[in-house]
Amino acid sequence: MNIILASKSPRRTEILNLICSTLTYLPGDIRKIPVIEDLNIMEKVIELVNENINISRNEWDSYEMSWDFEKHPFIKYKQCSIEKTYNEWNKITKERFNKLKTNEEEINKIFINIYGLQDELDSKVEDKDITIRQANKEREIKSLISYAVGCMFGRYSLDESGLVYAGGEFDSNRYKTYKADIDNIIPITDDGYFNDDIVERFKKFIEVVYGKETLNENIDYIAETLGKKGTETSEDTIRRYFVNDFFNDHVRTYQKHPIYWLFDSGKKNGFKALIYMHRYNENLIPKVRLDYLHKLQTTYEKLLTDVNYKLTTDLSMQEKKMTQLKQTELNAKLQEIREYDEKIAHIANQRISIDLDDGVKVNYDKFKDILAKIK
Numbered sequence: 001m002n003i004i005l006a007s008k009s010p011r012r013t014e015i016l017n018l019i020c021s022t023l024t025y026l027p028g029d030i031r032k033i034p035v036i037e038d039l040n041i042m043e044k045v046i047e048l049v050n051e052n053i054n055i056s057r058n059e060w061d062s063y064e065m066s067w068d069f070e071k072h073p074f075i076k077y078k079q080c081s082i083e084k085t086y087n088e089w090n091k092i093t094k095e096r097f098n099k100l101k102t103n104e105e106e107i108n109k110i111f112i113n114i115y116g117l118q119d120e121l122d123s124k125v126e127d128k129d130i131t132i133r134q135a136n137k138e139r140e141i142k143s144l145i146s147y148a149v150g151c152m153f154g155r156y157s158l159d160e161s162g163l164v165y166a167g168g169e170f171d172s173n174r175y176k177t178y179k180a181d182i183d184n185i186i187p188i189t190d191d192g193y194f195n196d197d198i199v200e201r202f203k204k205f206i207e208v209v210y211g212k213e214t215l216n217e218n219i220d221y222i223a224e225t226l227g228k229k230g231t232e233t234s235e236d237t238i239r240r241y242f243v244n245d246f247f248n249d250h251v252r253t254y255q256k257h258p259i260y261w262l263f264d265s266g267k268k269n270g271f272k273a274l275i276y277m278h279r280y281n282e283n284l285i286p287k288v289r290l291d292y293l294h295k296l297q298t299t300y301e302k303l304l305t306d307v308n309y310k311l312t313t314d315l316s317m318q319e320k321k322m323t324q325l326k327q328t329e330l331n332a333k334l335q336e337i338r339e340y341d342e343k344i345a346h347i348a349n350q351r352i353s354i355d356l357d358d359g360v361k362v363n364y365d366k367f368k369d370i371l372a373k374i375k
Helices: 012-018 027-031 040-059 080-113 136-154 198-210 211-226 234-244 246-253 284-310 317-350 360-365
Strands: 260-264 272-274
Touching: 040 080, 080 136, 080 198, 080 211, 136 198, 136 211, 136 246, 136 317, 198 211, 198 234, 211 234, 246 260, 272 284, 284 317
Parallel strands: none
Antiparallel strands: 260 272
């Protein structure tokens, strides 16, 4: 029940303007103003409303889309493991949800009694009408991954609260507990071809936050939450998430205005790498090409040579079939990144600059031929 308090308040004029579109107010218009004559009741309502505002604000500020976001809840309420941290966060959000609901029902009850509507209205509030969110394990784990990526790029820091870097001079000294990536390029591959790829950096993040003793337990918990498949290792599951789903989730979170940009060679997943838009400079794309794309191409070529040789040896039917599948996969990846290399070379040679004030869409469009499509 949404009723505006008007007793002894300058908002009376605003309410009258809503009720009456003319320049004069009639007695009937005045009677329509909701008034609480009991100041004790009014103080109680104001107290409940303010408490609900604070609850809602705190809930919103726990997500990185908020301007007042400080740290991920799994950092702020950290326990000895991610599972226990989630359980603690689940408890906190349930208590917050129930408190907001109780307050809403108390407010409804107050106004129902004031206007004698006991026979017409019920003070109860349905769960679906409470807009703050309770904990959801998959959503919280994915948001933790997003926060970790933010720490990898230096957008956030485990040593400071809130947004640490979004343009200007980058200061690496602000990242002591967990180092931000030096060159602003983090490769995403379907196997461990780089010792600093996104999976390795994510594992390091989890180790730094929760400790080495619980690393395997935490990685397993994350993988199970992401939907670990039959024969996959936990690392395989996390790698699959980064290769296939992370960027799409990021695009949805930032409402099709991604701040982490994905270099993507195509459907064969031959080459993928993330950069942070706010740390972009004209030398970045040449570096992506020379230090990462070409290195991965060399790796694929060596693997293909090994596979081709293996096919000349005595193999069982099953081994031969698996090796032939690997040969086909590597040939497809190589073909894809060779074609991609031509595209990225064209862009790299232009040394394109960006202006952060132009926004994501304008800047992203300058590199649309080499970046992932925004769906």
